[in-house]
Amino acid sequence: MSGAPADRIFFGGDVVTVDRDDRVVDAVAVAGGRIAAVGRRDDVMALRGPGTAVTDLGGRALLPGFVDAHGHLALTAQKLASANLSPPPIGRVTCIGDLQREMREQIERRDLAPGEWVIGMGYDDTDVEERRHPDRDDLDAVSREHPVVALHVSAHLLAANSRALEVAGISGVTPDPEGGRIRRRDNGDATGVLEETAMNAVFARLPQPSGQEAEEQALAAMEYYASFGATTAQEAALFSPSFMQACLRLSDAGEMPLDVVAYPLYTLARGMLAADSGRGHGRRFRLGGMKLLTDGSIQGYTAYLSRPYHAAAAGREPSYAGFPTFGSQEKLNAAVADGYANGWQVLAHANGDAAIGMVIEAARAADESHPGVDRRTTIIHAQTIREEQLDEVRELGLYVSFFPGHVYYGGDRHREVFLGPERAARINPMRSALDRGIPVTLHHDSPVTPPDILTAVWSAVNRVTSGGRELGPEQRMTPREAVRAVTIDAARQLFEEERKGSIEVGKLADLVLLAANPLTADPMRIREIVVEETVKEGETVYVP
Ligand SMILES: [Zn+2]
Incomplete structure (x- = not known):
């Protein structure tokens, strides 16, 4: 002292x-x-x-401020500024008519002139009455003058209207890009639904917010995170220079309420990493390494599994098991090796066990050519990782970050539709990972779900679905393990355990004041615990 x-x-x-x-x-x-x-x-x-x-x-209880192990601050900022297409309880969309209404309201609310983009986010095709994606006709009914885009809850698919397809240069004769798919009608015309890398043609045409607008949007998202007790947020698929510049300006002006660690998307923004001289500079924004997307989302039928989906997707062969979005194993190996050669931490998104296998193989190959460095290479989601793959993860010293919200928000449909009972019970096998001594962190993947870390803790501890069913209770974490996974272990994943993640003399005074102690509360009530104050380096950055 x-x-x-x-x-x-x-x-x-x-x-x-x-x-x-x-x-x-x-x-x-x-x-x-x-x-x-x-x-x-x-x-x-x-x-x-x-x-x-x-x-x-x-x-009441005081804990270390929560450290975001995986989420998308920039996309969350975008979601806050877009039409909210989420189903209840996050939004109000229960059918495609609701989705159209939200989009029309967005045109009015933002007073969009003809030709300006209308963007909505968070629709879930398995959670609307029609049980399908909106198509170009549905979105043409919103407007034919505006390009209209609805991003799926997974952020791995989107639906576009005719104008947006035209602006993006997508027609019936456009070939599918590597790692993506343009869904087509029997006559070959694009339906408007674009999977994975096929979305990039649209993303490339989206307007970038102006400097001040970008700052306001970024700040609103940071304040939203702070309201859930976060003192460090991640942007885990950075590709927008305007977002990075906005964060740097906010940091230099002393206006950032929390730290942001960003991971540029390797395929779109390798140059941002290559141009990054000296991480951090004492600012509240820094680049942490590179992000790879090796497959998509189970709910979007784009995760790359080793065995077919439980219920075949509409218009697919029963043998369909998803696809790798990064390309070949050789290409993935080269990307991971590039990261290792440059000293960039590698985060690899992989939901399906076949994609997870590709990541493990690439990490093994890169480790052999660049051995002996503490890299903390992290598999993001690892939703269907198998037991013997966990043995390999342990052997290679990889980290695993799980998204326990999949159990709550998607668990029932994983069981009935996507994976079947046996595989669904093993999603996010946290217990299996912890028992092997693998470093485990937990995340919310905002804006896929709100950046509510206590709900992630609650979900990992209880493994209950939104329908009230227990899903793989043998894979539960203890409250103590789950709290560590969103504080000190998440800080370690970010190479920040010396400064953050625990309340110890000399560390940053990043703190969250909770109405109750999650370690001693009734486990089923952890998600009801109110965040009463968030403190970043001694300064109060949130009170209700
Ligand atoms: Zn993500």
Whole structure:
């Protein structure tokens, strides 16, 4: 403990330190944006000076600020500015008519002139009455003057109207790009639904927000994250220079309420990484490494599985098992090796076990050519990773970040539609990973689900579906493990465990004040725990 008086002292509740011994103490002092003392109230109070603010926790709990192990801050900013096409409880869309109404309201709300893009996000084809994607005709009914685009909840597919297809240069004769598919009608015309890399032609034409608009959108998304207790957010598929520039300007102006670590998409934005000299510079925005997309989403039938989907997708062969979106194994090997050669941390999105197998093989090959470095290569989602693949992950020292929201939001449909009961019960096999000693983190994949980390913890601890069914209860994590997975273990995945992720003297005073302690609360009520304050380096960045 240092002798200087504290700026703020918290006492009178559970201070969940998440240190090596998982100590729960009753007081903590903050000075100069860092933790100055941790321990017994009497000892910590010795740092109280005339200017020290004192907060009586009154039985509430103080935890390290949550660290985002995987999510998309830029896309979340975009979603907040777009039509909300999510089904309840996140949005209001239960049928394609609702979706059309939300899109029309967006044109009015934003006063869009003819020709301006209308963007909606978050629709779920398996959760609308029609049980299908909207097509170009549905979106032409919204407008023929505006290009209209609806992004699927997975962000791995989108639906476009005729004008948007025209602007993107997509017609019936356009060939499918590598790693993508243009869905077609019997006569060959595009239906409007674009899968995976076929979306890039549309993304390339989307308007970039102006400087000030980009800053406002980014700031709104950061404040949204902070309202869930996050003090570090990720942008895990960066390709927009305007978002990065907005973050850097906000950081230099001292206006960022949290830290942002961004991972440029290797295929679209390798140049951003190559141009990045010196990560961080003491700013609140930095590049963390590279992001690879090796397959799509199970709900979108684009995850690359080793065995066919349980119920065949409309218009597909029963043997259809998805496809790799990055291309061949050789191409993936070259990308991972490029990352290892340049010292870029590699995050690889892989949901299907066949895609996971490709990532493991690429990591093994790159490790052989560039051995002996602590890389923390992370498989993002690993939703259907098999037991023997976990053995390989352990052997190679890879990290795994799970998305427990798949159990809650998608679990019932995984069981009945996509995977069948046996594979569905094993999605996100957290217990199997932890029992092998594999570093495990948890994420919300915002904007796929809201950036609500406590709900991710709740889902990992309970493994209950939205229909109320237990799904693979033998794979549950304990509350202690789940809290570690969104604090210290997530910080370690980001190479930030020396500064963040636990309440220990010398670390950043990144804290979240919760109405109750998730380690001792009724596990089924963890997601109801209210975030009462979020503190970033000693400064309050959120109160309800
Ligand atoms: Zn993601």
